[in-house]
Amino acid sequence: MDTQSLIYLFVGASFALYIGIAIWSRAGSTSEFYVAGGGVNPVVNGMATAADWMSAASFISMAGIIAFTGYDASVYLMGWTGGYVLLALLLAPYLRKFGQFTVPDFIGTRYYSKAARVVAVICLILVSFTYIAGQMRGVGIVFSRFLDVDITTGVVIGMGIVFVYSVLGGMKGITYTQVAQFCVLIFAYMVPAFFLSFMITGNPVPQFGLGSKVGDASGLYVLQKLDLVLTGLGFAAYTAGQKSMIDVFCITLALMVGTAGLPHVIVRFFTVPKASDARLSAGWALIFIALLYTTAPAVGAFARLNFIESVNEQAYAQAPAWFTNWEGNDLIAFADKNGDGVMQYRKGDAFTGKPEFTGETGASGERLVVNPPVTDNANEVYVDQDIMVLANPEIGKLPGWVIALVAAGGLAAALSTAAGLLLVISAAVSHDLLKQTFRPAISEKGELLAARLAATAAIGVAGYLGINPPGWVAQVVAFAFGLAAASLFPAILMGIFSKRMNREGAIAGMVSGLAFTFGYIVWFKLVSPDTSTAANWLFGISPEGIGVIGMAINFAVATAVSGITAAPPSEIARLVDSIRVPRGAGEAQVH
Amino acid sequence: MVDEPVPPGSEENPSDASGPAKLSPGVATNEREDAYWHANLRLLAWLMTIWFACSFGAGILLRDVLDRFSIGGYPLGFWFAQQGSIYIFIILIFIYVVRMRAIEHRYDLDD
Numbered sequence: 256m257d258t259q260s261l262i263y264l265f266v267g268a269s270f271a272l273y274i275g276i277a278i279w280s281r282a283g284s285t286s287e288f289y290v291a292g293g294g295v296n297p298v299v300n301g302m303a304t305a306a307d308w309m310s311a312a313s314f315i316s317m318a319g320i321i322a323f324t325g326y327d328a329s330v331y332l333m334g335w336t337g338g339y340v341l342l343a344l345l346l347a348p349y350l351r352k353f354g355q356f357t358v359p360d361f362i363g364t365r366y367y368s369k370a371a372r373v374v375a376v377i378c379l380i381l382v383s384f385t386y387i388a389g390q391m392r393g394v395g396i397v398f399s400r401f402l403d404v405d406i407t408t409g410v411v412i413g414m415g416i417v418f419v420y421s422v423l424g425g426m427k428g429i430t431y432t433q434v435a436q437f438c439v440l441i442f443a444y445m446v447p448a449f450f451l452s453f454m455i456t457g458n459p460v461p462q463f464g465l466g467s468k469v470g471d472a473s474g475l476y477v478l479q480k481l482d483l484v485l486t487g488l489g490f491a492a493y494t495a496g497q498k499s500m501i502d503v504f505c506i507t508l509a510l511m512v513g514t515a516g517l518p519h520v521i522v523r524f525f526t527v528p529k530a531s532d533a534r535l536s537a538g539w540a541l542i543f544i545a546l547l548y549t550t551a552p553a554v555g556a557f558a559r560l561n562f563i564e565s566v567n568e569q570a571y572a573q574a575p576a577w578f579t580n581w582e583g584n585d586l587i588a589f590a591d592k593n594g595d596g597v598m599q600y601r602k603g604d605a606f607t608g609k610p611e612f613t614g615e616t617g618a619s620g621e622r623l624v625v626n627p628p629v630t631d632n633a634n635e636v637y638v639d640q641d642i643m644v645l646a647n648p649e650i651g652k653l654p655g656w657v658i659a660l661v662a663a664g665g666l667a668a669a670l671s672t673a674a675g676l677l678l679v680i681s682a683a684v685s686h687d688l689l690k691q692t693f694r695p696a697i698s699e700k701g702e703l704l705a706a707r708l709a710a711t712a713a714i715g716v717a718g719y720l721g722i723n724p725p726g727w728v729a730q731v732v733a734f735a736f737g738l739a740a741a742s743l744f745p746a747i748l749m750g751i752f753s754k755r756m757n758r759e760g761a762i763a764g765m766v767s768g769l770a771f772t773f774g775y776i777v778w779f780k781l782v783s784p785d786t787s788t789a790a791n792w793l794f795g796i797s798p799e800g801i802g803v804i805g806m807a808i809n810f811a812v813a814t815a816v817s818g819i820t821a822a823p824p825s826e827i828a829r830l831v832d833s834i835r836v837p838r839g840a841g842e843a844q845v846h
Numbered sequence: 847m848v849d850e851p852v853p854p855g856s857e858e859n860p861s862d863a864s865g866p867a868k869l870s871p872g873v874a875t876n877e878r879e880d881a882y883w884h885a886n887l888r889l890l891a892w893l894m895t896i897w898f899a900c901s902f903g904a905g906i907l908l909r910d911v912l913d914r915f916s917i918g919g920y921p922l923g924f925w926f927a928q929q930g931s932i933y934i935f936i937i938l939i940f941i942y943v944v945r946m947r948a949i950e951h952r953y954d955l956d957d
Contacts, residue, residue: 329905329924332927332931332932333901333905333932336932336935337897337901337931339939340893340897340935340939343939343942344893344894345890352957462929463918465919465920465929466919467918467919468919476919478919478920478924479919494913494921504902504907507901530957531947531957534939534943534946537939538936538939538940542936545933545935549929552929835883835886837957839957
């Protein structure tokens with residue numbers, strides 16, 4: 256069977272599996288729709304959390320970012336795993352003991368205030384929508400490259416699949432679908448990694464392979480060889496960083512804290528039976544996540560080596576098939592600046608901006624671009640870093656079924672995260688805004704219907720953003736973490752660990768933290784992107800890391816305001832006492 | 847740990863209590879819960895210190911120093927940043943799971 260048929264087979268079979276699971280596990284009550292009835296085994300929940308967590312960014316983009324930035328990409332590796340320590344130790348067991356449905360539920364109840372609940376809903380929706388647009392985009396890219404449909408059709412098919420299992424199944428449906436998706440995505444990620452590691456180093460385990468010697472006569476370790484090759488071409492050494500230490504520090508911390516404050520992650524811990532299960536479940540989730548996250552650095556390093564060896568100083572006429580395939584998808588381009596028909600890969604931009612093709616071909620058959628060439632360097636190759644994982648099996652000349660597997664895996668990663676995000680958005684609308692704030696008299700049946708309608712509407716918006724990504728979407732996806740770190744995380748943390756924190760303090764803290772972080776990002780990314788350099792940044796902290804300062808502002812403002820306003824009522828002190836003690840966590844319920 | 851064991855049965859605490867209002871406000875329960883909470887905070891302080899040291903410490907702040915050593919083909923600081931800290935995170939969570947189980951059992955507050 257040829258590769259294209261295999262891709263249709265693998266992707267089709269995986270979609271059939273997800274829909275089958277969704278039909279088998281339909282949700283019948285709001286409790287099942289919001290938190291899967293609160294009876295999910297901690298290991299199963301850990302696996303679902305891992306799929307929920309590992310998005311198109313983790314699966315498709317991260318290894319590419321690592322390949323092209325080396326040490327600097329450590330911020331993502333530590334940031335997106337270290338947050339689980341904060342979750343397991345500081346948040347998850349207490350929120351599970353609290354035992355309601357959503358993150359705004361906790362904030363609204365703990366701070367005895369509908370206003371606090373609404374502020375939390377606004378934070379949640381802002382964070383979740385910036386995140387979800389990137390997922391639908393990932394679905395579109397996979398479809399357009401592997402299934403030969405255009406991005407719009409790809410996004411519509413993806414929306415249809417997510418619609419079926421999240422609207423029908425709610426949390427119960429997506430939990431079991433996510434377990435299946437985790438298995439697909441981790442298998443799809445590991446298989447090519449084992450192959451590549453074995454081919455390059457002779458050691459099939461990528462985590463060891465990256466620390467081993469390359470299998471040629473040089474006797475060099477992989478990282479030594481990579482440093483040597485890159486510096487030879489004018490790049491910085493792979494193991495040396497470009498970012499300043501304070502920026503690396505702040506981005507890592509913002510990602511960690513943001514991870515712990517992401518509503519679609521937190522809500523997964525509402526689905527286990529007991530408070531102690533929430534801790535255990537976070538541990539399992541991190542094991543499943545670490546499988547991919549400790550493999551990604553190896554995939555990134557091997558991909559960079561392979562890429563250089565198969566592209567640099569090769570005549571375009573003899574370029575490998577994957578190179579021209581991805582060139583056909585606009586993600587690779589070759590600008591023959593010195594007219595020798597040979598691809599020189601060096602430091603610097605081949606031309607300004609993303610490639611726009613003229614529709615004509617050049618002397619060697621390459622697609623010509625309209626972009627003006629950058630003449631102060633010798634680089635002639637443009638490559639979008641997002642393609643590294645998807646192109647890896649082809650670059651490594653792996654068999655067709657591995658390519659098909661990677662296509663199915665990329666879709667599993669994007670769809671599972673999109674479904675988790677859609678669910679928290681719909682719960683925030685139907686439960687927090689309708690049931691708890693504006694329409695308390697609504698029946699359970701009406702609330703369930705509202706949840707399904709809200710999920711449907713959210714899918715529509717997400718799909719629209721995926722098809723027509725405004726320039727800012729791709730840029731702000733990473734900022735969802737900064738916003739979560741500056742708004743939700745401090746409010747939840749103080750709600751558990753401080754009995755003195757009151758309504759006024761929490762609201763003032765969330766609003767000031769969010770406003771500062773949002774303003775800083777909008778300023779440097781939208782209003783005045785030309786001035787976004789280290790010299791102009793506050794303390795040299797980039798917009799990616801500014802959530803740390805926003806968080807500090809949140810804590811400081813909240814503490815100051817709560818100090819000069821009335822202490823919370825005594826039943827709140829008893830509520831805090833109760834969530835600190837694990838005994839007595841019943842099924843999640845409306846109090 | 848420094849806390850002495852609590853005599854069993856000092857306070858009835860029904861396991862089906864699900865809301866704050868149902869928690870018995872008896873003195874013995876409060877002392878037990880306070881002691882439990884402080885044991886939890888001490889454990890948290892230790893684990894958070896290690897969390898900070900392996901990632902921000904070894905992986906970022908002290909990286910240049912540690913990179914003079916290596917583990918296999920990995921410079922040590924680079925290894926902490928891209929591999930080691932993740933393994934340590936997992937171990938920290940499971941230490942917390944096991945230690946908290948013991949602490950909850952000691953104060954008769956397990957779920």
